[in-house]
Amino acid sequence: MSYARQMLDACPRVLNIDTGLLAATLEALNDCTQACVADTDCDLGEQNVIEMVTCIRLCLDCVDICAATAGVISRQTDYDATVVRPLLEACVASCKSCGDECERHAHMPHCRVCAEACRRCEQACRDLLDATK
Amino acid sequence: MSYARQMLDACPRVLNIDTGLLAATLEALNDCTQACVADTDCDLGEQNVIEMVTCIRLCLDCVDICAATAGVISRQTDYDATVVRPLLEACVASCKSCGDECERHAHMPHCRVCAEACRRCEQACRDLLDATK
């Protein structure tokens, strides 16, 4: 069981949201952050780095937004939809842009893996948005 | 002149947005991040810390979102409204919630200063949203 899930189960707090869904989103966010940090560095090591510039920029945005989203949705007690919903929407859009760009470079294994992490995170954030409507 | 402004002026890139406005927003975001990090610690040092719990949580959210927003709007070249607009909206909402809560504790100087930093950042992000409509 992941630490995200263990911590949610261990916390003396009543959540208005399914713990499994929240834990899955947190894991997807943390995985996507790690994948995008790593992909940035792999991109910088490619000989045709000039063609990777958009990918690098989108990965850097994705890191910043996924990390912030993981922090905010970890603090569930004073849930505030006016903050969390647009943040999740920004995260969905950032993961989608980054995943699309990584897929364009999917012949590079690092971009293929990163695209997968972005897709999973995009879907997880969409699921969380749907569940909190 | 602030480093945010100096860096914007030094960068060989055509911006679709007023440099002064963007620099002011970056400064407000960085100031708000610093103020909220500091206010969290001041709150934790108050004897009635139990009454500061909401303030601490809102400050922590504000730190995560302001820092991410500063990163994303610093990368202006591949501006993507589907990412930046909801992120700025989340930032406005987070600064508003945090500023409101800090104002409730404005008899404590650290919360009064933090409220001011949140207000300025909320307004700066609103101005940037208006300018990019």
Add this chain to the structure above:
Amino acid sequence: MSYARQMLDACPRVLNIDTGLLAATLEALNDCTQACVADTDCDLGEQNVIEMVTCIRLCLDCVDICAATAGVISRQTDYDATVVRPLLEACVASCKSCGDECERHAHMPHCRVCAEACRRCEQACRDLLDATK
């Protein structure tokens, strides 16, 4: 296989360090970051929050340092011992302090899980330090 490991395997780069060890450290850092973010919020929900103040502060330090360390050791190409070694030492010390404090509250399940995440991360960073001597 974790994303950290997949990304390391997918990156066209010769590492001077064992990939398994590096992946394990990255996972431990990311797990510890998530656990400490979550523990902070659980602590803030405890009725005796005044007794949790030190724990909260140490968790906040641990989040900042573990997240930075994960970023830096993900960028292995231009490895610089003068940066990485003291950063890992700071991370070991932060995880140790935070783990010790969480263990003092181990009757609370969230602190027990967080202590475990800190211990694992402390050990992983020590192992990485030993391997790069």
Add this chain to the structure above:
Amino acid sequence: MSYARQMLDACPRVLNIDTGLLAATLEALNDCTQACVADTDCDLGEQNVIEMVTCIRLCLDCVDICAATAGVISRQTDYDATVVRPLLEACVASCKSCGDECERHAHMPHCRVCAEACRRCEQACRDLLDATK
């Protein structure tokens, strides 16, 4: 007066360190973070981006470490030298490497400004280290 200084003055806490020195270090860290985030994006916009790869990597490290250091030294109450000293040493080394590399590209105005921000931050962290011996 900067927000860093205002918040330090507003916080009901006895510091073992000069407030002016601490505020100056916090400002230098925040400025350096902002400059390095911006410089990364300017570097990515250069036609000879392949020659900027090392600069980008060092800026990314510098962002992670300076941001973490600002967070940790903002929480002064439970000061722990075993954490803060190596973290400041990592920060000095990271600012030095990044400043040296930026100076190599000082014919580009963005790298010249970023080098200056790194130098100031390196010196501020050294001064803080000296003051806490």
